[in-house]
Amino acid sequence: MTGRVLVTSRSFGGGGRDVVGELTAAGYEIVRADPSHDLEELSRVLPAVDGWIAGTGPVTGQHLDLAPRLRVVSRYGVGVDNVDVAAAGARGVIVTNTPGANSAAVAEHTLALLLSALRGIPAADRRVRRGDWSGWSTRELSALTVGVLGLGRIGRLVIERLDGFGCAVRGADPWVPEDDPVFDRVVRCDAAELAVTCDVVTLHAPGGRTVVDRDWLAASDRPVILVNTARADLVDEPALADAIRSGRVVAYAADTLATENHGDLASPLLADDLADRVIITPHLGAQTREGVDGMGGMATADLRAVLEGRAPRHPVSA
Structure with a gap:
């Protein structure tokens, strides 16, 4: 296994591109969890994950403290106001996003x-x-x-x-x-x-x-x-x-x-x-096949880049 990836975006893999299959074929184990990022629920999975494809829920310092192995938060979308980017940087965790995809x-x-x-x-x-x-x-x-x-x-x-x-x-x-x-x-x-x-x-x-x-x-x-x-x-x-x-x-x-x-x-x-x-509407704005595939492809590429020792294309700084 190359690494364990937490996915908390509802629509990740829901388009025409099989991004889940791509990650699995590359040796990654996918773990799905609560899209709202409930801290108690995520406390059971965060300690063992290396990468996180995150939706719109908050990613706080408390979440990051539970994830000692975490190396990258790949935000599935463009907005990062829900991510404590400074806290991630202080812990050596790289944050990326998917600008323009949706x-x-x-x-x-x-x-x-x-x-x-x-x-x-x-x-x-x-x-x-x-x-x-x-x-x-x-x-x-x-x-x-x-x-x-x-x-x-x-x-x-x-x-x-x-x-x-x-x-x-x-x-x-x-x-x-x-x-x-x-x-x-x-x-x-x-x-x-x-x-x-x-x-x-x-x-x-x-x-x-x-x-x-x-x-x-x-x-x-x-x-x-x-x-x-x-x-x-x-x-x-x-x-x-x-x-x-x-x-x-x-x-x-x-x-x-x-x-x-x-x-x-x-x-x-x-x-x-x-x-x-x-x-x-319930966050339907980005939910087209083209938008979902774009976000999924970009989020996956940057997550793999970090975990495989390459520079991501869309890093976000504090």
């Missing part, structure tokens, strides 16, 4: 959520199933201004896809310089300006800070649609629930919730009275 998939899912929220498609479907064929007036995307918060790979692909709809687009990202070519296509602004200039705002920023809070929501000068295929903590969910009830927010469509790894907690956004104006 960007197109998430961008497409963003547009699906945006249009579903704009036209009220899930609510309409539920009405028809109850025998209610009454309709309501909505808006055309071409008549609206869309704000994109976060101009990395996914944000830029969303902008490309919005081109075909003919809507005005504004972009906000403090890390992108003013002379970046993206601003030839969108109007540059900051996050606060999105609240007062946009009819739709879609979030593509890293986690770790709240952008859509009570002040942001109070500043909005028009009913807004919010889309979030990035991180739950970008949004103050209780404040957002209040804003939806007051009519300040028309609809919210997201691929994530703050409570998703806490089965005993319910998000205020899942309240029954908000069902027609809140759309939540």
